[in-house]
Amino acid sequence: MSINEIEVIAVFVQEFYELIKKHQVRIRLPKGSTVRDLVEYIDTNIFPGFRDRVIDEEGRIKYPVEIAINGRRVDFLKGLDTELKDGDRVLFSPRALFVV
Numbered sequence: 745m746s747i748n749e750i751e752v753i754a755v756f757v758q759e760f761y762e763l764i765k766k767h768q769v770r771i772r773l774p775k776g777s778t779v780r781d782l783v784e785y786i787d788t789n790i791f792p793g794f795r796d797r798v799i800d801e802e803g804r805i806k807y808p809v810e811i812a813i814n815g816r817r818v819d820f821l822k823g824l825d826t827e828l829k830d831g832d833r834v835l836f837s838p839r840a841l842f843v844v
Contacts, residue, residue: 748775750830754786759838764791773828779811780824782834798836799824810837 745751749772756764771785780799787795800806803824811818812835818826828834 745772749773750775750777750828750832752782752828752830752832752834754782755833755835757835757837760797760836763794763797768833777828778822778824779813779818779826779828779834782828783824797838808839810840811835812837 751770751772753768753770755768756766761767769786769790771782773781773785783795783798787793798806798809798811805811805819805824811824813821813826813828813832815835818824
């Protein structure tokens, strides 16, 4: 991995796991990449059509999809424009998850 790259772990649960056929995938992206860039990478390289399942026509996260970075929901960060860091775990869930 070069100094201009980061490696993140994309984690897929529920129906997303059934589509991707993997619980998690390690992905290298350019430094400065965002959650939106990660979704585009997955759509282009792993599962065509993923973007349409996650992002609506206005460019927002589709309801009730949930995306979390290291356990923090991105809607409490900068949404799809949240910058990723090396080692981040990004969870994709087709439905909101509640942990008690």
